[in-house]
Amino acid sequence: MAWNTERTRELLLAAATEEFSAKGLAGARVDRIAAAAGVNKERIYQYFGKKDELFxxxxxxxxxxxxxxxxxxxxxxxxxxxxxxxxxxxxxxxxxxxxxxxxxxxxxxxxxxxxxxxxxxxxxxxxxxxxxxxxxxxxxxxxxxxxxxxxxxxxxxxxxxxxxxxxxxxxxxxxxxxxxxxxxxxxxxxxxxxxxxxxxxxxx
The missing domain is CATH 1.10.357.10 (Tetracycline Repressor, domain 2)
Known part of the structure; x- marks a missing residue:
């Protein structure tokens, strides 16, 4: 089954928005964002790069x-x-x-x-x-x-x-x-x- 990259990006952005809003840049954790989005955290680096770039x-x-x-x-x-x-x-x-x-x-x-x-x-x-x-x-x-x-x-x-x-x-x-x-x-x-x-x- 083909990977829905756009849907994955949307899920990661939504999870990251909630995490950064609550914890800030320093307090946010990539593993929590990935878990909330239901994907492997390597997808974050693949789509957005570093945590700063995701922010x-x-x-x-x-x-x-x-x-x-x-x-x-x-x-x-x-x-x-x-x-x-x-x-x-x-x-x-x-x-x-x-x-x-x-x-x-x-x-x-x-x-x-x-x-x-x-x-x-x-x-x-x-x-x-x-x-x-x-x-x-x-x-x-x-x-x-x-x-x-x-x-x-x-x-x-x-x-x-x-x-x-x-x-x-x-x-x-x-x-x-x-x-x-x-x-x-x-x-x-x-x-x-x-x-x-x-x-x-x-x-x-």
Missing amino acids: DAVLAAEMVRVMTEVPITGSGPVAFGEYAGRLFDRHTTDGVLPRLLFWEGLERGGDTVSRATRSDHCAIKVGQVLEVLPGIDRTDAADLLITVITLCDGWPVLPQIDTLLAGSSADRTTRRRAFIVRTATLLAEALAADAKPAPEAALN
Whole structure:
């Protein structure tokens, strides 16, 4: 019977995603990933190479998945604020990507592996911000996006800080979401107010 390589890759990625999310890069074990996927651990080296490379593949796949599921669409500051709310909702439901990114930052610091796919998708994401908020500076668009990602990613990985500072009321998630949406909208409004008009608009 022919070996279903694509199915095996999917099983390994799913098992590795769970392992890395829970244990980080250093704490994850290749033998546990292989056992969870139901395959020989040699398949991991065959398909992905070293453990570091498997982690990179997992992270790249998660970034693409979240970007596809939560695009930045619409026009104007309110649309950007709505994006922040949708990203918060996504991470509230599934906090895998925030945990992976925090593990990467803690264990690798600024010396991250810059895969072409990750760099390309980050550039696309900044481009989406520029489409929603035309005329703002590209660096400002990147800073705005980093701010929202930090706010939303912090929710599933810093629950203890949130509880200590804000308590644990029944409506806490709703209030936090509203605050993030408001913050993102206000920041976008400030940048839009300072945006340079398009060349054709300036001539009218």
